Amino acid sequence: xxxxxxxxxxxxxxxxxxxxxxVAAEKLSERLARQYRDRFGISIPEWRVLVHLAQSDDVSVRxxxxxxxxxxxxxSRAASRLEASGLIAKTRHEGDKRLVKLRLTxxxxxxxxxxxxxxxxxxxxxxxxxxxxxxxxxxGLDRLxxxxxx
Amino acid sequence: xxxxxxxxxxxxxxxxxxxxxxVAAEKLSERLARQYRDRFGISIPEWRVLVHLAQSDDVSVRxxxxxxxxxxxxxSRAASRLEASGLIAKTRHEGDKRLVKLRLTxxxxxxxxxxxxxxxxxxxxxxxxxxxxxxxxxxGLDRLxxxxxx
DNA sequence: TTGACTTCGTTGCGAATGAAACGAAAAATC
DNA sequence: GATTTTTCGTTTCATTCGCAACGAAGTCAA
Numbered sequence: 001x002x003x004x005x006x007x008x009x010x011x012x013x014x015x016x017x018x019x020x021x022x023v024a025a026e027k028l029s030e031r032l033a034r035q036y037r038d039r040f041g042i043s044i045p046e047w048r049v050l051v052h053l054a055q056s057d058d059v060s061v062r063x064x065x066x067x068x069x070x071x072x073x074x075x076s077r078a079a080s081r082l083e084a085s086g087l088i089a090k091t092r093h094e095g096d097k098r099l100v101k102l103r104l105t106x107x108x109x110x111x112x113x114x115x116x117x118x119x120x121x122x123x124x125x126x127x128x129x130x131x132x133x134x135x136x137x138x139x140g141l142d143r144l145x146x147x148x149x150x
Numbered sequence: 151x152x153x154x155x156x157x158x159x160x161x162x163x164x165x166x167x168x169x170x171x172x173v174a175a176e177k178l179s180e181r182l183a184r185q186y187r188d189r190f191g192i193s194i195p196e197w198r199v200l201v202h203l204a205q206s207d208d209v210s211v212r213x214x215x216x217x218x219x220x221x222x223x224x225x226s227r228a229a230s231r232l233e234a235s236g237l238i239a240k241t242r243h244e245g246d247k248r249l250v251k252l253r254l255t256x257x258x259x260x261x262x263x264x265x266x267x268x269x270x271x272x273x274x275x276x277x278x279x280x281x282x283x284x285x286x287x288x289x290g291l292d293r294l295x296x297x298x299x300x
Numbered sequence: 301t302t303g304a305c306t307t308c309g310t311t312g313c314g315a316a317t318g319a320a321a322c323g324a325a326a327a328a329t330c
Numbered sequence: 331g332a333t334t335t336t337t338c339g340t341t342t343c344a345t346t347c348g349c350a351a352c353g354a355a356g357t358c359a360a
Contacts, residue, residue, distance in 0.1 A: 008259065011266040013201050013218065017276055017288070018178040023219045024294045025175035028168040031300050043346095051163050061309055068163065069173045071348065076309060098308040098355045109158065116159040119166065126167055130293050137290020138167070143283035144174045150181050193316090211339055221318065226339060248325045248338040306357070317346070328335070 032122065040115060041085075045070060045078040051119075053088060053104050054112040060099045087111060182272065190265060191235075195220060195228040201269075203238060203254050204262040210249045237261060 013019055029044065036042050042050070048068040053059060061079065065072045079102055082088040087108035093099035104112060127134045163169055179194065186192050192200070198218040203209060211229065215222045229252055232238040237258035243249035254262060277284045 008204055008263055009266040009270060011201065011204065011269055013198075013205070016269065016273060017284075017291075018175075018182050018272075019198075019218075020288075020291045020295065021171070021175040022179055024291050025168075025171040026219070027294070027297075027299070029172055032168050045346095048163075048169075051161065054158055054161065055163070062307085069176070072309065073311080073348070074346090076311090077346085080310090096308085096356070100309065113158055116161040119161055120159060122168075123166060129297055130290065133290045133293035134167075136286035137294065138170075140280065140283045140287025140290055141167075141170045141174050143280050144177070144287065145170065147177075147279055149177070195316090212337085222339070223318070223341085224316090226341090227316085230340090246326070246338085250339065302360090304358085304360100306355100308355080309353100311350105311352080313348105313350090315347080315349105317344100319343090319345105321342075322340085324338085324340105326335100326337070328333100330331105330333080 028126075035118065035122070036115075039118070040111060042082075042087075043078070045074050046082055047115075049075060049078045049082060049102070050087065050104070050108065050112055050115070053102055053108070054116060057103045058101045059103075060093065060101065062099070064102070082108070178276075185268065185272070186265075189268070190261060192232075192237075193228070195224050196232055197265075199225060199228045199232060199252070200237065200254070200258065200262055200265070203252055203258070204266060207253045208251045209253075210243065210251065212249070214252070232258070 032047075033044050036044070036047050048070060049064055052064050052068050061072055061075050064070065064075045068075075070078075079088065079090060079100075083090050086105055088102055089105050091101045091103075093101050130137060182197075183194050186194070186197050198220060199214055202214050202218050211222055211225050214220065214225045214229075218225075220228075229238065229240060229250075233240050236255055238252055239255050241251045241253075243251050280287060
């Protein structure tokens with residue numbers, strides 16, 4: 001007297017945190033990516049590299065890989081594209097010749113000066129839209145990001 | 151008396167919500183994807199299709215596209231792979247012949263019965279790890295997901 | 301010094317992706 | 331009822347991705 005179909009456990013996708021998080025992240029990313037693309041012609045990987053360079057100059061690929069959560073090949077390719085479009089300059093590090101020094105060009109700096117204003121505005125707008133949920137979200141993200149990797 | 155470098159606005163990547171959200175989502179996704187891959191040999195797009203089929207049978211590609219936030223080409227390809235591995239069956243809808251009916255095979259149902267238990271366990275474990283931040287995170291995600299698209 | 305090992309960044313490869321084009325089928329319009 | 335429009339799913343195309351392999355450069359140890 002066996003059932004011909006396995007009993008299916010209850011499961012609600014829309015309450016499943018990894019799914020919710022992925023959809024929410026994609027939603028925000030898309031909104032941002034559109035801005036970057038339309039206004040500056042850059043992609044998100046390129047954006048991440050640029051943002052880090054705007055904060056600290058003379059950074060290596062390895063540094064970026066560690067600090068902005070991107071694979072080194074992704075960083076490398078993004079850097080190449082940015083160099084080709086004249087936004088950053090790539091030089092060999094003089095001490096350790098394995099390292100590459102990345103830095104913004106004058107064009108790159110000018111663009112970032114403009115872009116970061118928009119980024120700050122985006123953040124402010126987002127916080128306004130989220131209202132009191134903004135702080136809660138950040139608390140949750142703090143905890144999540146602090147979780148040890150598994 | 152002009153400056154030779156543009157003044158760079160203050161900006162902190164690690165406080166930038168879209169970035170934080172993207173990193174957090176990727177972190178969780180990776181953790182989950184590893185489980186699915188190792189135990190069941192499926193990818194995340196495939197997982198999403200399967201989850202939806204476990205909840206409601208005889209679903210079209212279009213339905214899935216709308217409900218699990220995936221492009222139709224992604225759904226279509228995931229479905230083809232799942233059919234090839236014998237986890238789902240694809241049939242033409244009898245009424246409207248443009249539509250495809252997707253449904254789990256017996257193998258698929260058996261696998262999902264096992265997989266969903268793990269998914270529920272994952273969610274419980276995650277909530278435990280997040281502690282009181284779990285509810286806050288969900289509140290934030292609720293609000294975020296409810297935002298009108300821009 | 302020499303040889304083994306590690307680190308850094310690039311690149312080759314196969315797979316996956318989004319966007320657009322497509323044919324088939326249905327719906328709407330005349 | 332014929333014809334335009336729309337919808338559905340697949341497929342093509344160019345691009346991007348992650349992973350592994352690689353050469354070059356540096357470090358370590360005998």
